[in-house]
Amino acid sequence: MILFRSAEALVDDPLELYSREPNCCLLTPTATLAEHLRHAIARQGVVVRPDSIVTLSRFVEPWVADLYPASKSTLRWLIREELRREPPAEFRALADSPGLETLLASLLEELSGADCTPELIEGLAPASVQGIYARLSSRLDEQGWYLRSRRLHLAAQRMRNAEPRFRAFAVTGFYSFTPSECDVLETFLGRPVAIRLEESSFSVETEGKLAGLGLLARRQEEDRAQEASSVLVAAPNMALEADEIARRILKEVASGRRYRELGVVLRRERPYAPLLTTTFRRYQIPARFYFQQKLRDHAVTRYLLSILEAAEQGWNYEALRRVLGSRYSGFGASARGDELSNWLLRHAPASGLPEALRRLERFTSWLHDVRTPEQWNEALLSLLDELVLPATEDRVSHEQALEWRNLAAAIRGWEQALEETARLLSCFGSKDRVSLAEFRSCLEVVLAEASLPASDQRRDVVHVIDAYEARQWRLPVIFICGLTERHFPQYHAEHPLLGDQARFELRKTGHTLRTSQERQQEESFLFQTACRAATEKLILSYPEANERGEELLRSLFLNRLLVRSAERAVAVRPRVFWPAPPSPPSGRLCRESLPLIRSARTSLSPTSIEVFLQCPFQFFASRLLRLEGPPPRPEERLDHLLQGEIIHRALAEFERSPIFAEELLTRLLEETFEQHHIPATCDTEQVRLALTANLKRFLQSAPLQGGRTLAVERPFAFKFGAFRLQGKIDHVLEVPQRGIVVIDYKYSSRQKIRDRIRATERGELVQGGLYLWAAQKLLQKRPAGILYCGLKGEISWQGWHIPILGWQDVGETLEASSLGERIQDAVQTAQAVAERILAGEFAPDPADRRKCGLCDFRDVCRVETLAASRTLAANASL
Numbered sequence: 001m002i003l004f005r006s007a008e009a010l011v012d013d014p015l016e017l018y019s020r021e022p023n024c025c026l027l028t029p030t031a032t033l034a035e036h037l038r039h040a041i042a043r044q045g046v047v048v049r050p051d052s053i054v055t056l057s058r059f060v061e062p063w064v065a066d067l068y069p070a071s072k073s074t075l076r077w078l079i080r081e082e083l084r085r086e087p088p089a090e091f092r093a094l095a096d097s098p099g100l101e102t103l104l105a106s107l108l109e110e111l112s113g114a115d116c117t118p119e120l121i122e123g124l125a126p127a128s129v130q131g132i133y134a135r136l137s138s139r140l141d142e143q144g145w146y147l148r149s150r151r152l153h154l155a156a157q158r159m160r161n162a163e164p165r166f167r168a169f170a171v172t173g174f175y176s177f178t179p180s181e182c183d184v185l186e187t188f189l190g191r192p193v194a195i196r197l198e199e200s201s202f203s204v205e206t207e208g209k210l211a212g213l214g215l216l217a218r219r220q221e222e223d224r225a226q227e228a229s230s231v232l233v234a235a236p237n238m239a240l241e242a243d244e245i246a247r248r249i250l251k252e253v254a255s256g257r258r259y260r261e262l263g264v265v266l267r268r269e270r271p272y273a274p275l276l277t278t279t280f281r282r283y284q285i286p287a288r289f290y291f292q293q294k295l296r297d298h299a300v301t302r303y304l305l306s307i308l309e310a311a312e313q314g315w316n317y318e319a320l321r322r323v324l325g326s327r328y329s330g331f332g333a334s335a336r337g338d339e340l341s342n343w344l345l346r347h348a349p350a351s352g353l354p355e356a357l358r359r360l361e362r363f364t365s366w367l368h369d370v371r372t373p374e375q376w377n378e379a380l381l382s383l384l385d386e387l388v389l390p391a392t393e394d395r396v397s398h399e400q401a402l403e404w405r406n407l408a409a410a411i412r413g414w415e416q417a418l419e420e421t422a423r424l425l426s427c428f429g430s431k432d433r434v435s436l437a438e439f440r441s442c443l444e445v446v447l448a449e450a451s452l453p454a455s456d457q458r459r460d461v462v463h464v465i466d467a468y469e470a471r472q473w474r475l476p477v478i479f480i481c482g483l484t485e486r487h488f489p490q491y492h493a494e495h496p497l498l499g500d501q502a503r504f505e506l507r508k509t510g511h512t513l514r515t516s517q518e519r520q521q522e523e524s525f526l527f528q529t530a531c532r533a534a535t536e537k538l539i540l541s542y543p544e545a546n547e548r549g550e551e552l553l554r555s556l557f558l559n560r561l562l563v564r565s566a567e568r569a570v571a572v573r574p575r576v577f578w579p580a581p582p583s584p585p586s587g588r589l590c591r592e593s594l595p596l597i598r599s600a601r602t603s604l605s606p607t608s609i610e611v612f613l614q615c616p617f618q619f620f621a622s623r624l625l626r627l628e629g630p631p632p633r634p635e636e637r638l639d640h641l642l643q644g645e646i647i648h649r650a651l652a653e654f655e656r657s658p659i660f661a662e663e664l665l666t667r668l669l670e671e672t673f674e675q676h677h678i679p680a681t682c683d684t685e686q687v688r689l690a691l692t693a694n695l696k697r698f699l700q701s702a703p704l705q706g707g708r709t710l711a712v713e714r715p716f717a718f719k720f721g722a723f724r725l726q727g728k729i730d731h732v733l734e735v736p737q738r739g740i741v742v743i744d745y746k747y748s749s750r751q752k753i754r755d756r757i758r759a760t761e762r763g764e765l766v767q768g769g770l771y772l773w774a775a776q777k778l779l780q781k782r783p784a785g786i787l788y789c790g791l792k793g794e795i796s797w798q799g800w801h802i803p804i805l806g807w808q809d810v811g812e813t814l815e816a817s818s819l820g821e822r823i824q825d826a827v828q829t830a831q832a833v834a835e836r837i838l839a840g841e842f843a844p845d846p847a848d849r850r851k852c853g854l855c856d857f858r859d860v861c862r863v864e865t866l867a868a869s870r871t872l873a874a875n876a877s878l
Contacts, residue, residue: 024169027055056171069147075104082135113178114178120511148180174197177206231539234568237543249262252477257476264479267482267488290464293451300410304386308440317344348634377418417446421446425438480530493516500516542554607767615852617857634678637676642676697795698795707733712730713728729742739785739802749796753790768788786800787801799811
């Protein structure tokens with residue numbers, strides 16, 4: 001640590017000066033650090049004035065309140081206007097790229113912070129960058145807008161002529177100062193001043209700056225005797241790493257620690273912050289995440305922008321579904337909303353406003369309006385009237401209260417963003433009146449840079465902070481996770497627009513811009529300060545593999561640290577919070593519900609019987625309750641099932657009245673596309689060509705010898721116990737002197753047909769046997785065989801038939817008695833299924849677990865937990 005102080009500030013730490021002096025101001029770089037220090041000092045029994053521990057920017061605000069700040073969103077929008085108006089040749093291909101706007105805005109902020117004028121970078125940076133910087137500086141000066149460094153310089157000038165508000169100043173949490181910040185610090189001379197800097201690669205240079213201001217300096221060695229004990233934990237993946245952190249937190253709390261004595265340090269917010277948020281909720285660990293949420297990402301902002309987007313797209317049904325999906329639309333997470341959303345998806349890609357959303361019609365006129373920015377500000381404020389807000393009540397959970405606070409902050413943020421957008425367009429716009437699209441383009445830039453204020457003020461929580469924030473935190477137990485190469489440390493390349501050589505040249509003129517090497521050194525400094533934040537225990541962890549199972553290299557920083565022990569993560573799971581294990585489902589409906597089955601289901605089809613054989617619960621959900629999943633998206637509608645229906649219709653119509661196959665299929669496809677709202681794309685054209693080729697291949701193939709057609713698409717319905725068995729037979733062929741053969745067309749490959757034959761032999765499928773039984777009863781002719789014809793790719797004939805002349809290579813030949821046994825087995829299996837349905841047996845019991853991934857109800861049945869629940873119940877009964 002390096003301690004800077006004036007002669008009167010004879011203390012070893014700035015916090016000591018603040019505690020000793022009754023009228024002292026403590027300055028920090030971030031608002032969260034200021035809040036943390038207020039709480040830490042107050043817990044020591046020192047009376048704290050909230051306005052006496054603030055950030056440097058907030059401290060100078062009273063002196064520059066009349067100078068409007070140019071935020072990063074201002075720079076981004078001005079840069080966007082520059083790139084679109086006259087894009088330089090080297091940027092023309094990326095003129096619409098948000099990444100280029102952000103890169104240029106960050107560079108201009110860095111140049112301004114180092115007091116680099118556009119003239120200084122001439123010849124060092126590309127001429128286009130120097131030109132953009134010069135034009136933007138001129139435009140800001142003309143309108144009286146000021147970047148942060150300029151405001152600090154002007155604040156310092158006014159502070160020198162003003163009466164000081166505080167007698168002493170303590171500065172902590174910084175590890176370097178910009179020229180404008182040094183200018184503010186210079187105004188503190190003549191009063192007790194204590195400035196603490198963290199040891200870093202920039203401390204020597206910063207020490208020289210402050211020494212030039214007349215401040216004294218002293219180096220203070222770290223107390224290594226109090227170094228925290230460290231443990232290194234390796235976890236198989238990130239999820240188990242988060243579980244291990246939660247397990248150790250609960251273990252520390254069980255030993256008597258408070259949650260507020262523990263902290264987790266992240267190198268950056270993603271990917272660990274969302275993972276830890278979910279993990280801590282599962283383990284019921286209270287935690288506060290010191291990361292600002294972007295206003296653009298809040299549900300309120302997304303909903304309001306989705307209305308504008310839907311209007312600009314002419315109320316496209318896909319865009320309207322995004323409007324309906326919001327919780328603030330009044331339809332989100334409701335049965336009516338799901339019904340309307342599915343209706344829109346079923347008819348997409350159509351456009352228009354359904355009756356339930358007719359109130360949005362008033363926004364249609366906005367698309368053609370041209371108004372002043374102030375008028376658009378007032379108009380877009382009316383969007384807030386579309387919010388369906390939840391009713392607030394007392395005695396709610398902390399999470400609910402926090403959500404309501406964020407909601408109120410998001411609404412205020414929307415109002416402020418509209419005001420800032422109107423001001424930007426009024427001051428820097430090239431036109432007095434703009435369209436909605438132009439106003440919205442600027443608004444989205446403002447929303448992207450705006451953040452919601454922190455609303456979580458809990459005290460006894462685990463603190464989750466980033467590596468920059470950790471530099472002034474001191475907690476008994478600190479976790480540092482994600483210690484893998486390229487995450488911690490990160491690797492920094494030279495700036496693409498202002499390289500290291502240019503930065504070295506600027507340093508010779510007294511303007512310091514960090515190089516890539518210095519940014520890399522900063523990674524080591526961040527790791528060291530994060531480790532020093534722990535006073536008793538330091539737990540370091542890293543995942544051995546990523547989400548794809550690829551091996552990760554652990555951080556090289558770990559080789560420099562003396563780790564006292566290395567451990568493996570323990571496989572854990574959250575404690576069950578219900579008092580006793582629930583009893584496993586019996587899989588049987590209650591007796592009072594059984595009469596409802598007769599009214600709900602009066603008929604069975606061979607396909608529905610096969611659904612029951614695959615899984616009784618799937619039958620219960622799809623065929624008894626008639627639950628439906630969401631409609632397929634337009635690009636997914638021409639699926640394998642619909643293709644099979646088209647080919648069946650084509651074969652049936654061709655059999656009745658033979659015409660040209662290609663014209664027949666084209667007509668059927670056009671009718672299907674219109675009926676199911678299928679867009680014409682390259683994928684649908686590919687399917688059309690494949691269907692045409694397969695149909696031609698079948699029609700050109702050799703027909704079965706000796707047979708004549710008796711029926712095509714023949715429906716049947718017979719009494720079958722308490723039900724009616726009904727269906728439709730694709731094709732019935734009669735072979736003289738032998739009997740009838742049922743043909744079932746399948747738009748499947750040879751291998752799929754073979755799998756079906758094997759499943760039928762195992763008793764898992766009954767369609768073929770039931771079709772042949774129905775044809776025998778319908779036509780009063782003896783059965784001769786059941787054949788499956790695969791129409792996809794090569795034409796394949798598989799199945800069973802009695803000996804028929806010329807059919808030696810078609811399916812499998814068997815005796816008439818064996819064929820009768822197959823029919824009888826199918827009928828008996830179907831009768832057993834009917835009895836089980838009447839008995840209400842609908843337990844999740846899939847015959848083939850591989851098919852569960854294709855089931856629409858896999859998230860409801862929870863078949864994977866069935867065995868575990870039965871084991872728990874068996875153990876409980878012992």
